[in-house]
Amino acid sequence: MQAVVLTENGAQPTVATIPVPKPGPGEVLVKMYASPINPSDLAFLAGGYGVKKPYPVVPGFEGSGTVVAAGKGILPKIWLGKKIACAASPKLNGCWAEYMVTTASSCVPLSKKISTEQGSMMFVNPMTALAFFDVYKNTPNPSNKLRGIINTAAASALGRMVIRIGKQKGIPVISIVRRNEQVDMLKPEGAEYILNSSDPDFELKLKELSQQLNATILFDAVGGKMPQQLLSAAPKGSKLFIYGRLSAEPCEILPSDLIFTGNQIQGFWLTNWLHENGMIKTLLTIREVQSLIKHELATHIHKQFSIGQITEAIEIYKNKMSKGKVLLRF
Amino acid sequence: MQAVVLTENGAQPTVATIPVPKPGPGEVLVKMYASPINPSDLAFLAGGYGVKKPYPVVPGFEGSGTVVAAGKGILPKIWLGKKIACAASPKLNGCWAEYMVTTASSCVPLSKKISTEQGSMMFVNPMTALAFFDVYKNTPNPSNKLRGIINTAAASALGRMVIRIGKQKGIPVISIVRRNEQVDMLKPEGAEYILNSSDPDFELKLKELSQQLNATILFDAVGGKMPQQLLSAAPKGSKLFIYGRLSAEPCEILPSDLIFTGNQIQGFWLTNWLHENGMIKTLLTIREVQSLIKHELATHIHKQFSIGQITEAIEIYKNKMSKGKVLLRF
Incomplete structure (x- = not known):
């Protein structure tokens, strides 16, 4: 079969024929x-991800397909x-191959209402977005006032989901992007509070808005x-969760x-969050993903490529x- | 009276006559x-401290003396x-003057066993050192194994107290200093684990030692x-408390x-810690300071100067x- 193969840390992935x-x-x-x-795949390709696998390795953390063979056990059957x-x-x-073996417990059946494309993106971003709101809910809020969330790199698939779920739950979300065109992209998502970090008065606006919205739960994927x-901008007693390093x-x-x-x-890492929260919360989160995937957790697809590309x-x-x-x- | 006066942020303090x-x-x-x-006085002089007071201002956060006049109320009397x-x-x-007014609740009577010099240093460092061990005790330890503390800038007055209290309580302390002469200075304090951050294999040694001692509670006053x-060196799940910024x-x-x-x-800031923990813990901590000030919490005095110097x-x-x-x- 054809598979994308990474032969060493930081190398270019190539296409190879493997059994x-x-x-x-x-x-x-x-x-x-x-x-x-x-982004987690890019971090894995660059050798800077939390999970290390022996080389040569097929990358790809999530996908969709049809189960064509089952090992021993009830769930595989x-x-x-x-x-x-x-x-x-x-x-x-991983998933970037014509066939993949994984544990049956890492699979979720797709209803006919969910397209195979959307189904291929059901884990990483949708579960992270829901996990962010779970983290929000479980972070003590002694003042008992409504508090806002700040999220950076907000034009990403995940950033858009955070905006839509915030809207659905009535939690104010301040979305930070790096370019004006991204501000325009987020308005149709229903984003109320968008700041461009390249604006000269960004820090001042961020301070005003975060104080006004009591935004004390912060998620950052940029670094630097x-x-x-x-x-510096957020109210005292804020909690910052680092979940990415796009700026390197x-x-x-x-x-x-x-x-x-x-x-x-x-830090925030979905793998740790799932591990700490156990099987029942994982199943509940997957159920919530399935019910929201048509709208709040839908992902816009820019382009599709064959494995050779x-x-x-x-x-x-x-x-x-x-x-x-x-x-x-594939 | 003569007082040290700071007229603006970052200026040189001068001596002036004020009422x-x-x-x-x-x-x-x-x-x-x-x-x-x-060090907190130096941060205050540079304008980078958490407490801001209007200028002109007398610096100095702690001291000793004799109460010579009392305002209304029982405690002042x-x-x-x-x-x-x-x-x-x-x-x-503040304290850098011939006379100071403060609240009666910020005063502790000195027994005859405590010298007026040691008494002048009873608050900032001794209470911080005891607070570190309180933070240690109150940080969840799911593994239930003995765990170590890492402290930087460890040749400071505070660093020496942390070593002596660690020894008294049977908690391993890894002391990090920046020069070889400081390594020699700390040995007489009974320090078992001293690392010099200027050594070429510092990071490797720190990793080995922190894993071996399960050192997951880290205090840093250096920054950078x-x-x-x-x-990077400490075991996963470590908690780092930033309490200073000596490197600027x-x-x-x-x-x-x-x-x-x-x-x-x-962060760790004594003022916040006292505020969060309330009056009873403050009083208990002061009592512990008084009982340990002859040995574990004694401070070595290098030089004494008059106000004009x-x-x-x-x-x-x-x-x-x-x-x-x-x-x-004074």
């Missing part, structure tokens, strides 16, 4: 239909023949100077924004992330 | 005996004529690259040291902090 894998106990073989490129959304196993090859700008720069934090403020910083697909995604998602089709 | 202040209700007038220069240790009121002029070095550089944090690790960062006193303290404390005498 079709066999499912072991509790595993299924999925004939892949589609798989997106996510139940999924056999079904159209499913799936996540790659943390220990096996952004975390410091967020913490280390975060710069002023000690005084921590020492005198009661502010806190930690992997280099071009990655280039287009890297350079035009906010145009929409890039899908690989 | 002796009068105590209001609940306040006392202290004839000052001694007051130390602490009780302290009248007594030798006390005192902290400056957050709203009034130090917080990132601590977080912003902290540089790698997003991956937060996203995939469960690590957390927050303020410029020289600050220079000597800035350039030779780890030689010991510099006291002003």
